[in-house]
Amino acid sequence: MEYTVKKLAELAGISTRTLRYYDEIDILKPARINSSGYRIYGETQIDKLQQIMFYRELGVGLDSIKTILCSSSFNKHDALREHHGKLLDKKQQLELLIANVEKTIAMTEGRTYMSDKEKFEGFKKKMIEENELKYGKEVREKYGNGTIDSFNQKIKNMSEEQYDLIQKLTDDLNEAIKSAYEEGDPSSQLAQKACELHKMWLLNYWDQYSKEAHMGLVQMYVDDERFTAYYDKIAPGCTVFLRNAMRIFTGVEE
Amino acid sequence: MEYTVKKLAELAGISTRTLRYYDEIDILKPARINSSGYRIYGETQIDKLQQIMFYRELGVGLDSIKTILCSSSFNKHDALREHHGKLLDKKQQLELLIANVEKTIAMTEGRTYMSDKEKFEGFKKKMIEENELKYGKEVREKYGNGTIDSFNQKIKNMSEEQYDLIQKLTDDLNEAIKSAYEEGDPSSQLAQKACELHKMWLLNYWDQYSKEAHMGLVQMYVDDERFTAYYDKIAPGCTVFLRNAMRIFTGVEE
DNA sequence: ATAAACCTTTACGCAACGTGAATGTCAAGA
DNA sequence: TCTTGACATTCACGTTGCGTAAAGGTTTAT
Numbered sequence: 001m002e003y004t005v006k007k008l009a010e011l012a013g014i015s016t017r018t019l020r021y022y023d024e025i026d027i028l029k030p031a032r033i034n035s036s037g038y039r040i041y042g043e044t045q046i047d048k049l050q051q052i053m054f055y056r057e058l059g060v061g062l063d064s065i066k067t068i069l070c071s072s073s074f075n076k077h078d079a080l081r082e083h084h085g086k087l088l089d090k091k092q093q094l095e096l097l098i099a100n101v102e103k104t105i106a107m108t109e110g111r112t113y114m115s116d117k118e119k120f121e122g123f124k125k126k127m128i129e130e131n132e133l134k135y136g137k138e139v140r141e142k143y144g145n146g147t148i149d150s151f152n153q154k155i156k157n158m159s160e161e162q163y164d165l166i167q168k169l170t171d172d173l174n175e176a177i178k179s180a181y182e183e184g185d186p187s188s189q190l191a192q193k194a195c196e197l198h199k200m201w202l203l204n205y206w207d208q209y210s211k212e213a214h215m216g217l218v219q220m221y222v223d224d225e226r227f228t229a230y231y232d233k234i235a236p237g238c239t240v241f242l243r244n245a246m247r248i249f250t251g252v253e254e
Numbered sequence: 255m256e257y258t259v260k261k262l263a264e265l266a267g268i269s270t271r272t273l274r275y276y277d278e279i280d281i282l283k284p285a286r287i288n289s290s291g292y293r294i295y296g297e298t299q300i301d302k303l304q305q306i307m308f309y310r311e312l313g314v315g316l317d318s319i320k321t322i323l324c325s326s327s328f329n330k331h332d333a334l335r336e337h338h339g340k341l342l343d344k345k346q347q348l349e350l351l352i353a354n355v356e357k358t359i360a361m362t363e364g365r366t367y368m369s370d371k372e373k374f375e376g377f378k379k380k381m382i383e384e385n386e387l388k389y390g391k392e393v394r395e396k397y398g399n400g401t402i403d404s405f406n407q408k409i410k411n412m413s414e415e416q417y418d419l420i421q422k423l424t425d426d427l428n429e430a431i432k433s434a435y436e437e438g439d440p441s442s443q444l445a446q447k448a449c450e451l452h453k454m455w456l457l458n459y460w461d462q463y464s465k466e467a468h469m470g471l472v473q474m475y476v477d478d479e480r481f482t483a484y485y486d487k488i489a490p491g492c493t494v495f496l497r498n499a500m501r502i503f504t505g506v507e508e
Numbered sequence: 509a510t511a512a513a514c515c516t517t518t519a520c521g522c523a524a525c526g527t528g529a530a531t532g533t534c535a536a537g538a
Numbered sequence: 539t540c541t542t543g544a545c546a547t548t549c550a551c552g553t554t555g556c557g558t559a560a561a562g563g564t565t566t567a568t
Contacts, residue, residue: 005546039546290515292516
């Protein structure tokens with residue numbers, strides 16, 4: 001039995017373009033070409049196509065398939081195991097992605113649930129997105145996943161009142177940092193009050209507080225340009241000032 | 255603070271090409287372009303880039319990101335949920351793929367374990383690949399996953415002797431079908447013996463046998479071109495002949 | 509002044525085809 | 539016989555998100 005492209009394509013449930021492509025990349029050549037230039041396939045080609053489709057269904061790339069089909073069964077087995085490893089990696093990566101997306105959705109849902117009026121737009125944008133984006137990785141690395149997970153959980157469970165409170169706290173904190181910074185003395189009462197406020201602000205997100213962790217965080221503000229940029233918006237140079245004040249506040253030498 | 259491509263790229267941990275590309279597709283335009291044609295970015299652009307990277311980390315396509323960034327938070331939420339759905343689909347698909355690859359690996363491992371000498375190359379190629387490829391789907395659909403899973407399990411557990419036995423049985427079966435077909439009478443003793451052999455052959459793979467299932471399988475040989483082609487290799491037209499003989503053998507009217 | 513380090517645009521490459529465009533071939537009906 | 543419609547052919551561009559030159563202008567440092 002002989003087949004033209006269309007026939008074979010229908011038999012195999014693929015497109016004619018695919019067959020021409022397979023011809024082009026030398027993965028499946030027709031048995032012969034007739035006088036009009038038509039591709040003619042035979043039984044041998046059907047068998048090969050079946051094998052190709054078999055590996056294709058396993059997600060193997062055409063390039064790999066080409067070499068697989070020409071190699072011994074030993075190498076086929078090896079190739080499959082390598083492919084398997086790749087798939088597992090992909091899966092793990094995908095699961096991480098899904099978890100992150102779910103977390104983000106949960107956050108936005110928590111927010112919209114609490115306020116239909118997008119009252120907390122600015123708050124959320126600053127707190128959640130910036131926190132997850134900027135702080136997420138670093139905090140995860142330094143203090144483990146638990147820290148940021150509980151952070152997210154806390155945000156979800158917060159009442160509107162709490163949101164307002166934190167909003168106010170944040171404003172007060174920034175104000176305090178600014179005034180203290182303008183005064184210039186990290187050991188001043190104003191500066192130490194700012195540190196206290198920063199601690200209170202932090203306590204809203206951290207499950208357990210430690211001076212060391214607090215100091216570490218503020219030091220990180222200084223070390224990472226992105227953090228510095230964020231805090232220096234209050235006043236240029238105030239990130240370092242905050243760190244110095246915090247050294248005194250926590251008594252931790254870093 | 256102003257940034258050139260290189261500066262911003264280093265800050266964000268991406269390539270300059272990426273920034274130029276984002277400019278090209280209108281996803282992140284520089285604040286201005288200086289007299290030498292250099293791209294100059296500002297704080298606003300940093301913030302936007304952070305948002306872009308945030309969504310990018312979630313696996314959202316750049317096209318979607320562009321619309322997301324211009325839309326309300328409500329629509330952002332919606333887009334995220336849609337994206338989430340897509341990811342779940344992808345995951346499911348990937349898991350299926352992995353399961354199939356694992357199954358295939360298990361099969362080849364079973365085979366190589368049983369025979370280092372690639373003694374069963376032809377057998378394996380015909381039995382496992384063709385079975386899984388051609389028969390897998392249909393059998394699954396008609397008789398559930400259990401049927402083919404137990405089939406695979408059985409193959410794995412088979413001893414070399416059993417392989418030889420089945421090989422011989424297969425040859426006998428084909429021989430019997432051929433002779434019976436040449437005689438031409440589906441009710442002949444030869445034809446009924448072929449049916450009996452086909453049943454014995456089947457029993458090596460099926461956990462429980464039923465006349466109905468057997469008849470259904472053979473009818474499927476007739477209905478599906480690919481099956482027909484396979485059996486007609488013995489002799490053109492013999493698939494239908496086998497079906498007719500099987501009607502008498504099983505007494506099932508289909 | 510000259511080299512190093514930066515910037516620019518242009519454009520091909522990647523995987524696996526989809527989707528035309530322009531044109532040739534074949535079997536069948538008026 | 540002529541035409542129509544279904545098939546075939548070969549280009550060749552589009553898809554995604556950039557990587558990677560190539561060929562050239564600008565800025566900075568020595």
